Amino acid sequence: MAKIRLTMAQALVKALAAQKTVIDGETLPLFAGVWAIFGHGNVAGLGEALHGARDVLPTFRAHNEQAMAHAAIAFAKASRRRRMMAVTSSIGPGATNMVTAAAVAHVNRLPLLLLPGDVFAGRRPDPVLQQIEDFGDGTVSANDCFKPVSRYFDRLTRPEQLIPAFERAMAVLTDPTECGPVTLCLCQDVQAEAFDYPEGFFAERIWTPRRQRPDEVELAEAAALLKAAKKPFVVVGGGVLYGEAEAELARFCEAHGLPAAETQAGKSALPFDHPLNLGAIGVTGTGAANAMAGEADVVLAIGTRLQDFTTGSWSLFANPACRIIGLNVQAFDAGKQRAQPLVCDARAGLAELDAALAGHRAPETWTTQAKAAKAGWLATAARYTAAGNEALPSDAQVLGAVQRWSEPSDIVVCAAGGLPGELHKLWQAGAPGGYHMEYGYSCMGYEIAGGLGVKMADPAREVVIMLGDGSYLMMNSEIATSVMLGLKLTIVVLDNRGFGCINRLQGATGGAPFNNLLADSRHETLPAIDFAAHAASLGAVSRKVASLAELDEALRESRTHDRTSVVVIDTDPMISTDAGGHWWDVAVPEISTRAQVTQARQRYDDALKARP
Numbered sequence: 001m002a003k004i005r006l007t008m009a010q011a012l013v014k015a016l017a018a019q020k021t022v023i024d025g026e027t028l029p030l031f032a033g034v035w036a037i038f039g040h041g042n043v044a045g046l047g048e049a050l051h052g053a054r055d056v057l058p059t060f061r062a063h064n065e066q067a068m069a070h071a072a073i074a075f076a077k078a079s080r081r082r083r084m085m086a087v088t089s090s091i092g093p094g095a096t097n098m099v100t101a102a103a104v105a106h107v108n109r110l111p112l113l114l115l116p117g118d119v120f121a122g123r124r125p126d127p128v129l130q131q132i133e134d135f136g137d138g139t140v141s142a143n144d145c146f147k148p149v150s151r152y153f154d155r156l157t158r159p160e161q162l163i164p165a166f167e168r169a170m171a172v173l174t175d176p177t178e179c180g181p182v183t184l185c186l187c188q189d190v191q192a193e194a195f196d197y198p199e200g201f202f203a204e205r206i207w208t209p210r211r212q213r214p215d216e217v218e219l220a221e222a223a224a225l226l227k228a229a230k231k232p233f234v235v236v237g238g239g240v241l242y243g244e245a246e247a248e249l250a251r252f253c254e255a256h257g258l259p260a261a262e263t264q265a266g267k268s269a270l271p272f273d274h275p276l277n278l279g280a281i282g283v284t285g286t287g288a289a290n291a292m293a294g295e296a297d298v299v300l301a302i303g304t305r306l307q308d309f310t311t312g313s314w315s316l317f318a319n320p321a322c323r324i325i326g327l328n329v330q331a332f333d334a335g336k337q338r339a340q341p342l343v344c345d346a347r348a349g350l351a352e353l354d355a356a357l358a359g360h361r362a363p364e365t366w367t368t369q370a371k372a373a374k375a376g377w378l379a380t381a382a383r384y385t386a387a388g389n390e391a392l393p394s395d396a397q398v399l400g401a402v403q404r405w406s407e408p409s410d411i412v413v414c415a416a417g418g419l420p421g422e423l424h425k426l427w428q429a430g431a432p433g434g435y436h437m438e439y440g441y442s443c444m445g446y447e448i449a450g451g452l453g454v455k456m457a458d459p460a461r462e463v464v465i466m467l468g469d470g471s472y473l474m475m476n477s478e479i480a481t482s483v484m485l486g487l488k489l490t491i492v493v494l495d496n497r498g499f500g501c502i503n504r505l506q507g508a509t510g511g512a513p514f515n516n517l518l519a520d521s522r523h524e525t526l527p528a529i530d531f532a533a534h535a536a537s538l539g540a541v542s543r544k545v546a547s548l549a550e551l552d553e554a555l556r557e558s559r560t561h562d563r564t565s566v567v568v569i570d571t572d573p574m575i576s577t578d579a580g581g582h583w584w585d586v587a588v589p590e591i592s593t594r595a596q597v598t599q600a601r602q603r604y605d606d607a608l609k610a611r612p
């Protein structure tokens with residue numbers, strides 16, 4: 001076979017550009033681009049290669065490696081794992097800056113190709129600048145930190161290793177079951193070394209998502225459980241969106257009279273006003289969903305990891321007879337908590353389960369009960385999101401204002417703080433994908449960079465980022481990148497002057513107000529941070545508003561801007577929506593000199609005893 005002589009970095013870039021996918025009949029590059037911050041570990045090798053390929057594989061520059069990876073992760077999530085991005089850093093600090101983001105992708109099962117530079121394979125100049133030097137192991141570099149947070153990890157110490165490493169990387173990135181971060185560490189000297197690569201390595205390859213069909217026995221068992229159920233219930237996870245199964249899900253629930261509730265990742269799969277959609281489930285769930293989940297005797301959990309927020313730390317499904325059916329592409333998830341596994345793709349699995357149920361319907365009383373519970377919850381929720389006259393609005397009231405202004409095609413983005421709980425309970429998501437919540441790792445600082453990635457995936461939709469002052473301060477630099485790239489974001493900052501949700505959690509576990517709100521933290525001067533001035537300095541249009549009425553006006557204005565706009569509003573740190581929700585297992589000290597802690601421990605022990 002003909003050979004093409006290239007450096008390893010040139011070959012990698014050429015191979016990346018050759019990967020394609022077909023979406024709605026259009027052939028698109030699988031990799032929409034490469035985020036890059038250069039240093040000595042990647043500028044000469046990979047930097048040269050990316051420059052040569054910039055017309056077929058765009059390179060984007062940002063300000064923080066973690067943020068670049070957040071943007072790439074959000075791009076993949078908003079693209080429903082059908083497209084992805086790569087991120088490259090230098091060695092040392094640039095590389096380890098991406099470790100947290102690798103964990104975000106790992107938890108959320110999202111494809112992300114990380115390309116950190118690495119030390120010299122030839123070790124000639126050791127220790128090179130930023131090389132950590134392990135005293136006992138010559139093969140270790142800082143990049144070994146990626147191993148536990150990568151689904152596939154490799155270090156390229158010879159240029160020809162790229163061929164098998166790339167194959168394995170692609171297999172993981174495109175496999176719905178294995179999907180997650182892949183780290184290819186690129187030794188600096190090896191990036192620059194030339195090799196005769198076979199021409200076929202660069203052949204165009206079209207990736208189509210695999211739709212695994214269910215096993216016959218598992219399907220029969222699952223159908224039997226559902227047919228026998230008196231109170232069947234569906235939990236809708238992110239796998240429904242990744243499987244592009246939202247239409248099948250709606251049909252399935254309607255055909256069999258099944259009430260459903262959504263996890264953070266599954267929200268927006270069913271229309272919020274679908275009569276069988278009871279909204280959020282779990283710790284941040286609606287009263288309606290949680291009441292029904294508490295009675296359910298069979299729970300069909302579709303495409304969910306069943307993390308503690310979904311299961312109320314395994315106290316939510318309180319019916320002693322309750323059985324779970326785990327419909328999941330990944331056997332690891334499908335069998336959790338002694339579930340009846342149904343290992344398959346959501347769309348393929350729902351179609352076959354539908355056929356196996358042969359028109360069977362849940363008891364009419366159960367479905368009717370669900371519809372009534374939903375109506376009751378909507379009335380309750382409306383009280384929390386209505387505008388009031390308080391000096392400081394609650395997060396829910398700000399959410400209400402954003403909701404009333406939003407359009408069905410808008411995408412709301414969030415990740416950490418008190419807002420994820422409020423949004424999960426109260427936000428009425430528009431079109432599928434209109435609710436983008438990173439709540440697998442709930443990583444503060446994901447929001448703005450993530451919003452940028454969402455906008456790149458779906459430029460026609462308005463992206464609205466809601467975040468707290470804490471998340472904003474942790475990572476805001478990509479506001480400047482959004483302005484530079486002409487990618488408009490609307491950012492609403494809820495400033496409650498500290499880590500409001502953790503302060504409330506501290507109080508609930510008996511703790512003294514300590515080290516969460518700025519006022520309760522060691523200080524000489526209480527900070528008065530001007531977020532609007534800060535955002536303006538990064539190039540955004542910005543405005544601080546003094547009331548919900550002014551917020552309405554600022555939001556209306558923001559829709560007319562073509563530049564990123566930031567609206568800041570002060571909120572009450574002490575209030576959150578107390579309706580709905582469920583117990584969450586947060587361990588309280590057994591011994592304390594504080595009476596409040598001892599009392600909280602008593603409540604905790606009682607809750608542990610009450611668990612099913």
Ligand SMILES: Cc1ncc(C[n+]2csc(CCOP(=O)(O)OP(=O)(O)O)c2C)c(N)n1
Pocket residue numbers: 416417418419441442443444445467468469470471472496498499500501502
């Ligand atoms: C990177 C990271 N560090 C710490 C946490 C733990 N944590 C969760 S929410 C939170 C406070 C967030 O503050 P803010 O963004 O102001 O939101 P608020 O709680 O005030 O609504 C903290 C510290 C986290 N989720 N992510």
Ligand SMILES: [Mg+2]
Pocket residue numbers: 417468469470494495496497498499500
């Ligand atoms: Mg805050």
